[in-house]
Amino acid sequence: MTEFAAVRFTVPKHLRVMVASDAKPDGVAVMKPDSSALEVKGLTKRFDRLAVDSLDLTIHAGEFYALVGPNGAGKTTTLRMVAGLLRPDGGAVSIFGIDALQSPVAAKQVMAWVSDEPMIYDKLTPLEYLEFVAGLWGIAPSVSQPVAQDLLESLGLAPHRHERCEGFSKGMRQKVALAGALVHDPRLIILDEPLTGLDAVSARHVKGLLGMRVRAGCTVIMTTHILEVAERMADRIGVIASGRLVAEGTLTELRQQNGHADTSLEDLFIALVTLPEAA
Amino acid sequence: MSSATALSWFARHELRLAWREWFAMMTGGRRKRTRAAIIGLICFAALLHLPAWAVIGRFADLRLPLDKSTLIVISATIFLAWTLMLSQAIESVTRVFYARADLDLIMSSPATLANLFSVRIAAIALSVTAIAVLFSTPFIDVLVIGGGARWLAAFGVVVAMGLSAAAIAIAVTILLFRLIGPARTRLIAQILAAIIGAGFVIALQVAAIMSYGTLSRFTILTSGTVAAHAPDIDSIWWGPARAVMGDSEALLLLLALALVLLGSVMAMFSHRFADTAIDAAPYGIPGSRRAKERPFRTGSRQQALRRKEFSLLWRDPWLISQTLMQLLYLVPPALLLWRNFADSSAALTLITPVIVMAAGQLAGGLAWLTISGEDAPDLVATAPLTPSGVIRAKIEVVLIAITVIFCPLVAALAFASPYQAAVSAAAIIVSAASATAIQLWFRVQARRSQFRRRQTSSRLATFAEAFSSIGWAASAALLLALPIAGLICGLITASLVAITWKFSPRREP
Numbered sequence: 001m002t003e004f005a006a007v008r009f010t011v012p013k014h015l016r017v018m019v020a021s022d023a024k025p026d027g028v029a030v031m032k033p034d035s036s037a038l039e040v041k042g043l044t045k046r047f048d049r050l051a052v053d054s055l056d057l058t059i060h061a062g063e064f065y066a067l068v069g070p071n072g073a074g075k076t077t078t079l080r081m082v083a084g085l086l087r088p089d090g091g092a093v094s095i096f097g098i099d100a101l102q103s104p105v106a107a108k109q110v111m112a113w114v115s116d117e118p119m120i121y122d123k124l125t126p127l128e129y130l131e132f133v134a135g136l137w138g139i140a141p142s143v144s145q146p147v148a149q150d151l152l153e154s155l156g157l158a159p160h161r162h163e164r165c166e167g168f169s170k171g172m173r174q175k176v177a178l179a180g181a182l183v184h185d186p187r188l189i190i191l192d193e194p195l196t197g198l199d200a201v202s203a204r205h206v207k208g209l210l211g212m213r214v215r216a217g218c219t220v221i222m223t224t225h226i227l228e229v230a231e232r233m234a235d236r237i238g239v240i241a242s243g244r245l246v247a248e249g250t251l252t253e254l255r256q257q258n259g260h261a262d263t264s265l266e267d268l269f270i271a272l273v274t275l276p277e278a279a
Numbered sequence: 280m281s282s283a284t285a286l287s288w289f290a291r292h293e294l295r296l297a298w299r300e301w302f303a304m305m306t307g308g309r310r311k312r313t314r315a316a317i318i319g320l321i322c323f324a325a326l327l328h329l330p331a332w333a334v335i336g337r338f339a340d341l342r343l344p345l346d347k348s349t350l351i352v353i354s355a356t357i358f359l360a361w362t363l364m365l366s367q368a369i370e371s372v373t374r375v376f377y378a379r380a381d382l383d384l385i386m387s388s389p390a391t392l393a394n395l396f397s398v399r400i401a402a403i404a405l406s407v408t409a410i411a412v413l414f415s416t417p418f419i420d421v422l423v424i425g426g427g428a429r430w431l432a433a434f435g436v437v438v439a440m441g442l443s444a445a446a447i448a449i450a451v452t453i454l455l456f457r458l459i460g461p462a463r464t465r466l467i468a469q470i471l472a473a474i475i476g477a478g479f480v481i482a483l484q485v486a487a488i489m490s491y492g493t494l495s496r497f498t499i500l501t502s503g504t505v506a507a508h509a510p511d512i513d514s515i516w517w518g519p520a521r522a523v524m525g526d527s528e529a530l531l532l533l534l535a536l537a538l539v540l541l542g543s544v545m546a547m548f549s550h551r552f553a554d555t556a557i558d559a560a561p562y563g564i565p566g567s568r569r570a571k572e573r574p575f576r577t578g579s580r581q582q583a584l585r586r587k588e589f590s591l592l593w594r595d596p597w598l599i600s601q602t603l604m605q606l607l608y609l610v611p612p613a614l615l616l617w618r619n620f621a622d623s624s625a626a627l628t629l630i631t632p633v634i635v636m637a638a639g640q641l642a643g644g645l646a647w648l649t650i651s652g653e654d655a656p657d658l659v660a661t662a663p664l665t666p667s668g669v670i671r672a673k674i675e676v677v678l679i680a681i682t683v684i685f686c687p688l689v690a691a692l693a694f695a696s697p698y699q700a701a702v703s704a705a706a707i708i709v710s711a712a713s714a715t716a717i718q719l720w721f722r723v724q725a726r727r728s729q730f731r732r733r734q735t736s737s738r739l740a741t742f743a744e745a746f747s748s749i750g751w752a753a754s755a756a757l758l759l760a761l762p763i764a765g766l767i768c769g770l771i772t773a774s775l776v777a778i779t780w781k782f783s784p785r786r787e788p
């Protein structure tokens with residue numbers, strides 16, 4: 001969290017209001033007081049080979065969690081199952097106490113998913129896109145419109161808000177998709193490599209936005225290949241290899257478990273992910 | 280590498296690309312299907328000889344010299360074929376401009392761009408001509424078998440037509456670029472291709488209806504009025520017609536003219552081709568369309584989804600050009616309707632199948648765009664809506680659009696014949712619903728921009744969609760003329776749709 005101590009962001013008023021008045025979805029079990037934001041138990045998915053191997057994962061509310069691991073480790077597959085995009089072969093997913101496999105609609109109401117490939121509509125403007133997303137999540141226009149304007153402003157898209165997205169660069173598309181994920185004020189944000197393709201300034205903005213959300217009580221899970229980002233931003237880091245969680249904890253804990261106090265995350269990572277293959 | 284070897288290498292590369300594009304279109308991108316595709320193609324070509332025989336078999340005995348009205352009919356046929364080629368050529372030129380991803384590579388190579396683009400223009404001309412030759416082969420075969428080898432000259436005419444059509448298409452497209460910019464050219468070129476393709480037939484029909492009240496294309500051409508206005512028998516205008524009949528002087532002249540035309544287009548435009556391609560390459564519309572500031576709208580989640588679908592459909596160039604085409608095809612029957620307003624002529628019945636067919640086709644395209652062509656599937660899938668709610672909203676969009684487009688036509692029909700209007704309306708609904716259902720059963724996840732290639736993803740769906748709209752159109756027409764036959768035809772079509780459903784891929788719930 002060192003970076004956010006340095007960069008001072010203030011939580012805008014409307015956000016605080018929205019967090020406070022966060023409506024519970026209808027007809028869903030009330031969450032337990034000490035509940036985790038996400039609880040995954042025995043999650044399994046098999047394509048040709050086992051992609052995710054009875055994975056257990058618990059992420060606390062208000063936590064910034066980074067999932068790292070080598071290519072093909074099963075990070076995207078895990079998160080897609082959590083987001084309800086992929087049906088698991090086995091296991092359970094619970095989001096704020098809501099069984100995501102039993103009541104997917106209620107679970108989706110409180111979370112947002114940002115894919116590693118930004119998918120937006122070429123023929124819509126960023127503002128129209130955000131209007132559509134807010135409409136899908138059933139947010140009142142009086143709430144969503146100022147939020148949308150703010151988001152576009154803080155992501156540097158304000159000058160382009162009335163242009164169709166077809167002329168946008170990859171990074172700009174990524175930002176529009178990210179704004180879409182934030183516009184309905186989700187309590188759990190799941191991001192798959194959100195920083196690839198962003199310039200340094202935009203990456204800083206995105207990190208700032210996410211950090212601000214976390215401080216406003218939101219939970220963030222993201223995968224990343226930039227270990228420095230995981231090191232600096234995440235409260236806890238999970239290392240996944242061959243579909244299994246091989247290590248988890250704060251940076252200090254990871255260091256204590258697997259080496260010396262001054263080992264870099266990179267060395268730790270390499271030691272951890274090469275371990276299961278050697279075994 | 281000398282420049283000559285570089286050029287021949289590039290020509291080979293171009294031809295290979297063209298061949299692969301075409302081949303992928305035939306086989307759906309699957310290598311295993313190669314043999315099936317070849318056998319299918321041969322069967323199709325053999326089958327084409329039958330309609331070719333029916334249409335032009337009786338002309339095989341024609342010999343020079345010809346009288347004026349025969350010259351008119353032959354020239355008109357040649358011109359019609361040429362406009363179709365031109366329409367095809369405009370299509371493939373825009374495709375090369377906008378879709379080839381190799382421009383960066385070519386631009387960054389040390390080769391002389393003007394030369395490379397000359398080769399590319401020649402390759403376009405060659406592929407347009409090759410396709411034209413391919414499609415005209417059954418017709419010319421029939422003539423050669425029936426009337427002797429002198430008809431082989433017709434191949435020469437087809438080649439000249441293909442080359443000149445390609446040359447003009449390239450010139451038109453590049454001029455459009457200069458005049459209205461790359462962003463609008465794509466849409467305008469598509470619409471232009473559609474209108475040119477359909478325009479000539481429709482113009483003839485309209486003229487025929489206005490003067491004779493029938494839909495036959497040839498009536499007007501063989502009438503005395505046209506003959507009186509046409510040039511003399513030995514005028515140069517009849518060159519193409521004479522070349523087809525085996526006049527070698529006319530044929531050579533024609534081929535020379537086509538080559539000169541292509542050569543001058545290459546000379547004039549190959550250096551512009553590079554700039555044009557650069558303009559077209561990066562994006563569609565660079566920030567030119569600006570929407571107005573307006574407040575966000577309220578409504579349910581389904582409403583938000585429907586609104587998005589409508590905006591996207593409204594902004595879809597394919598859809599606009601298609602709808603325009605359909606409307607163009609509806610002009611002749613509408614004119615007929617207007618002329619025969621009072622008397623319940625049998626010709627009036629013709630309108631119903633045309634409308635029903637158009638509705639089925641349009642619904643199929645719309646359903647693909649809304650259901651399969653979802654550009655942000657992850658977003659919609661992670662939204663708090665049930666999957667069936669999403670599908671329902673999308674189907675509603677298709678049916679609402681069809682209703683809005685076809686309501687005025689049915690209403691106009693109701694003034695002339697309420698019974699026919701009722702039958703047409705019912706058939707439109709059934710036909711649109713069948714096409715939508717087929718697209719739903721065979722839905723895939725695709726990008727909207729892949730629309731033109733949608734046929735390759737499932738041949739079965741494509742054929743089923745075509746058969747169902749033809750079947751419902753025929754049922755409606757028969758129902759008006761001979762109710763019992765209409766019922767039988769309807770039952771057959773319904774079971775066809777049911778069989779298609781049986782063959783559709785199963786999905787997890």
Ligand SMILES: Nc1ncnc2c1ncn2[C@@H]1O[C@H](COP(=O)(O)OP(=O)(O)OP(=O)(O)O)[C@@H](O)[C@H]1O
Pocket residue numbers: 047048050051069070071072073074075076077078
């Ligand atoms: N749709 C699919 N069909 C078949 N196999 C798949 C599919 N999606 C993923 N896999 C396989 O599952 C495994 C895990 O893939 P996944 O995309 O989850 O990896 P990842 O950790 O996200 O990798 P990366 O860091 O490269 O994004 C890989 O072996 C991959 O080949």
Ligand SMILES: [Mg+2]
Pocket residue numbers: 075076077116192
């Ligand atoms: Mg991944």
